[in-house]
Amino acid sequence: MTSTATTAKVSRFPKWASNFGVQIIAGLIAGLVLGLIARSLGGDPKTDPNGLVTTLGLIGSSYVSLLKAAVVPLIFTAVVSSIANLRQVTNAARLAWNTLLWFAITSLIAVSIGIVLGLVFQPGAGTGTAAPKDYTGKSGDWWAFLIGLFPSNFLGLGASTKAVDGGALVTSVNFNVLQILVIAIAIGIAALKVGKAADPFLKLNGSALAVIQKVLWWIIRLAPIGTVGLIGSAVATYGWTTIGSLGKFTLAIYVGLALVLFVVYPVLIKSHGLSIKQYFSGVWPAVQLGFVSRSSIGTLPLTQRVTERNLGVPRAYASFAVPLGATTKMDGCAAIYPAIAAIFVAQFFGIQLDLGQYLLIVLVSVLGSAATAGTTGAVVMLTLTLSTLGLPLAGVGLLLAVDPILDMGRTAVNVAGQALVPTIVSKRHGILNEELYNAPRNGNPFSDDSTELLGEVSDEKGANHDAGEPDSQRELANA
Template sequence: MENNLVSAFQNNWITLLVSAVIIAALYYLAKKRVGFGTRVLLALGLGLVAGIIFNKFELQFEGVGTIGSIYISLIRMIVIPLVFVLVINSIISITNIAFLKKIGIKTVSWFLATTGVAAIIGLLVAVALNPAGSFETTSPEGFEAREVPSFFQVILDQVPSNPINEAATGKVLPVLIFAIFIAIAIVKVGAKKPDAVQPVKALFASLTEVLHQVVKFVLRFTPYGVYALIAVMAARYGLETLKPLGMLIIVTYIALILHFVLVFGGLISFVAKLNPLRFFKKAYPTIAVAFTTRSSYATLPINLEVITKRLGVSPKVASFVAPLGATMNFNGCGGVWPAVVAVFVSHIYGIPLGVTEYILIVLVSVISSIGVAGVPGPASISTTVVLTAVGLPLEGLALVVAVESLIDMGRTAVNATGTTVTSVLVAQAEGELDRDVFNSNNNDELELSPA
């Protein structure tokens, strides 16, 4: 065992030494009060450069990967208790049940509408630019298409039967539903016997404050985690991997950026009546963390901080919309990506798509975004459902496996930002948006002490 540990360190010592220097530099910048967003951006750039160098010289990077894995583990540690406590605290703070129904309907409606628009944008860009190019079909050995559960099975899987077990296995949606039941029960009992539920309300209010502090502790490690995750990504794939499927990557990112700028920017401008440039600047930490972690759940804690403290959304709206968005808002994974892949696969196999198929792609993308809520790998499941619906070979998924991780960074950034946008739209519609906070200049810090 001891020899194995020594050998592992010797194989990784160069990358670990380089990483230690970079992490020390980031720590120094934190001590000098350099802004959180600036440090995350710098960590992203340094990780990309370091990873390309590691790849070029074929250096071992498992040790650096451990740093990123520790950060992701810490984030996962707080997601379940955070969702459970915040959803309950949010709902019990709303004494008006009609208000709760209104924000629920508006939230889900915005999620589905923006996913549908995302699918349309993905189709238009893919049809115009042809992501297949001159690509030749070669399926990776051993590739097997994922089994698609039936819609009714997916629904059944989300109904909480053993909340403790589901929390232990990281199933967020059943925990969220269980929390909603508990919260509504507290509100109902409180309407008749206020004194009976007062201790419970005080407990969840206290737990909310404690968890916010835990979140601050974890988020202080974000720049270091971002560096490690990006470095490993670049070291594993390098630049050579991008060349054969370069057009698919370019087309997908064009569609994601168009949705990001036109749809999100348009909604903030014309529906919320706010400055979109200010919004994107304030939402930058959410975008950066989503891009690097590739996880809406991992982005949830920092997104809550951004939504409430930088954008001025009331906590009772943010605590309802953000956890739900991390579970079922898939503008990138369920909207843009399945549409682009469908066009890509149709070109690869020479199967023409007509207007009927295009309409079906959009409708199925929206419906599947509901069906895959809480299912691991929503992009793969949504894409499989869409390809099946329009009669395209599932083997086409094998062609995008090599670059899906790289594209997933942009998809997740769009997913998380869509949740942020929806929070602002719902808050604005319900008079729960503090415009003074939104228009203030608190653009860099999230009240995180340096670490």
């Protein structure tokens, strides 16, 4: 007869210290302190940085580079998988069309709010700063933007060569996220049309997506360290004077984000006969992670999980709508932010915008949100908007100081919207599991009765809801 004894695992740290949110807050505080120390050590942070400024900048830029490295494979595999999952959905074409329609409707509302707030707050007015000497005043070519959607090669890659100190030529390779999205959509649709012959490809793509999500989860776990570098570098480089001068702009952004999250979304939820309280309690775990991680793509596994388990969206449809939303549905980064930022830059340099330019802001925001790529920051989207309007690109540098602060709120709104649209569309099509949507949660990340209520609804094969779920999803849920 044998006996076994189990020994509880003893942690060296209190439970609260291992909480991801607490780690991010600690990173923010540490970054602020180190940034102030670095600034006090002297030296010009831009032309002659001291060792601490250089170190903080290296940590922050390295973390962002890690996130960007996962963008191309993650967008491609996620979009192909999301479109392929339409095979499991009844009336797939209508659901897909309605999803894209509601993406556009909510983005249009958000960008309209951004424009109104930019005109009301006047965040960049009264600076007396003249436009740069190279500013021509000509609007960008909107048709060039549309033509740029068509890929010039399979991977949507481009290369540029520039001279550096000493006359040496350096070639850098970059990618066009919009073109990658077009390629992924085309391949996903082709896989649907091919049918069973595409099964091996889709299985390989699904496996690749699971592996990439795992790697991305490792990167996200480094977010507290990355936050130290990003915040510390911003404080050391720009200081409190510059950051303070952007306070009005920051306030306008967060007022816009609050209006969308706590007014527009509840109105849409209520107008469809659903409980506002249940929506927020259901989506909140993903919103929290989006706020601290500043990455819609990084939050994707948890967003999809809460959309299915808390909001009652069928898994087959959620696996299409949520990944697609994580790459193209950006009410914070691609609607509110570029609208207010473009108006700020115009006001800062004393440039008057006409009605046509305001319409261009709307069009770029609704159609070009995929340019944000779902990673931290919305610099690409801002650059795209300023270029299309013909505004000075020097304005991008003005906003980098407060971008980490803004990006937290932007991403939280992005994530909330990525769960909202599938919920609304499911309700409108009569496929929402309202018993699961209204199930009690009692402060838990997921509904108390979610396992029982999900039953065999998870997919047409009758597999258990958590079967085959990547470990990263379970880890994110516990973060």
